[in-house]
Amino acid sequence: MIKLQNVYKDYQLDKGVFYQALKGITISIKEREFTSIMGPSGSGKSTLMHLIGLLDKPSKGKIFVQNKNISKLSDDQMSTLRNEFVGFVFQQFNLINKLTVLENVLLPTVYARKTLNFDPQEKALYLLKRVGIADKANSYPNKISGGQQQRVAIARALVMQPKLVLADEPTGNVDTKTGQEIMKLLKELNKEEKVTIVIVTHEADIAAHARRVIKIRDGKIE
């Protein structure tokens, strides 16, 4: 489903000074896989996540999403692909505090360019029920707990029925018990909703939830 071929990513720190975050990454992620990308901070895993999540383009090498080379896509096409193909779950939850829980979940459908084959409202309510916070639909994100916020974020990631859910340190801001619950939920979703899940983490025990662990260090796959 996603293929990276010898991908490099450089960042310009200053005039003429570059930092090479990724040094020739080649990986392939298949549909309905549950994979984790593990590495210490500075290993380049966030950069890798941005590339897989279509937030950025490689400096060198090719990325194929469903056999389509993304380097040729325009900014608008990348946005549309993010909207339809990927769902993000962030460490910081990244909900919009001025919108209710339900509105946050609905937000990706607001930006949808294709005609949806489902009713957004219905779908959002179903997902909130699925992640176990249906009663918070009309609350505001800053009025609910971190674990609940992360569940909202998961519901938001799923609303467009994406092929891929990309979770960046999804348990980084919640306590261990909640973290375990979140991981359990993601596993269930992988099985029941048939979505591909990629988790980016530096914690080995979180990475261990995945069936496949890709280790990254100094911009290279170990």
Added chain:
Amino acid sequence: MNYFIFVLKSAFFDFSRNKGRTFLTSLGILIGVMSVILLIAAGLGLKRYINQQFESLAPNLLRVVPGQILQGGSFRGGPGSFGGVQFDEKDVIKLRRVKSVDYVIPTFTKTIKASAGKNSELTDMFSTSSDIFSALNIKPQYGQLFSKEDVDKRTKVAVLGPKIADKLFGSADLAVGGSIKIEGQRFRIIGATEAKGGGGFGPDFDSYVYVPYKAGYVFDPDKKFLAIIVKAANNANLDTTKKDIEDVMLRRYKEDEFSVIKQTDLLNAITSIFSIMNLVLVTIAAISLIVGGIGIMNIMYVTVTERIKEIGIRRAIGARKFDILSQFLVESVILSLFGGLMGLLLAWVIVFFVQKIFPAYINLTTIFIALGVSTAIGVVFGVFPAKRAADLSPIEAIRYE
């Protein structure tokens, strides 16, 4: 539709969270729109006022004046304007032969000192024939008006406008039967006219001292007239009559030595002068709108900076650059339009009270201008901050704390 509701909700949430800031930002536009509308309303009022002044005079009047003062509906200065030739009795007699002419009235005006007892006032003497009263529809309130006989017999009688009568005698009815001294010459007062209104911008008929023109020759030893008023018959074609008068006058004077002015020409000339003045004032007031727009631009930059994270989130879940651009543009337009609406409302309240003393008014065009201009300001001054928001890199935006 759904999309638009989300954009609006987002905008209004931020406005209500920053009520003070929102209000202050809109205040710039409010003041600008208010001053522009008030000036336009004043200009419209002035136009209406001038029209009313002229309507109070009789229509189908033509004025024969020295020099060339009107060209294409606006005043033109230069040699010959005012004090060129002066007319005399011969002109009056010739003009009376023009067809479709009811009255030909010679006039001579002079600023004089009129005194009655201990009171004295500086005012205008209007030395003319008895036809002036019918031509301008002036009626006596007390006593009577002077007659053709009075003119021919050079009787030293005067008819006072109510204002000057009040000033000299305390009340107009007391004036009748009394006498005034004009520049030392005693005139018997035989009547006072009804108030005609006016003054301010038009001629102030209520302050005139009317005297028969032949008696008035005392003050006009050359027996010249400053203007001849011609009243055309009601069914006359004013342009034809004007042409006929010009032909008569051309036999004696050169083309640039006199002008025949229609009432409407004069009205147009005055109106055009005030329109230009008004336009200048409105333009100056419009500068405050630009200042208001800069205020909006400034606040929009602040808003964008405050919401970088939000922009990042929206971009990550699929918002295009255009979506972000339009979101912030909508916000700046709402800010500006809000200011514009409040300015309009405030101007309307002020105009409502001003109307008691001055016929200022706001028309539909003014409302459209106000709303159109505020929308345009929102777009013009919002587009740069919105562009900045749209051009943020999604990764950097979402990492921003």
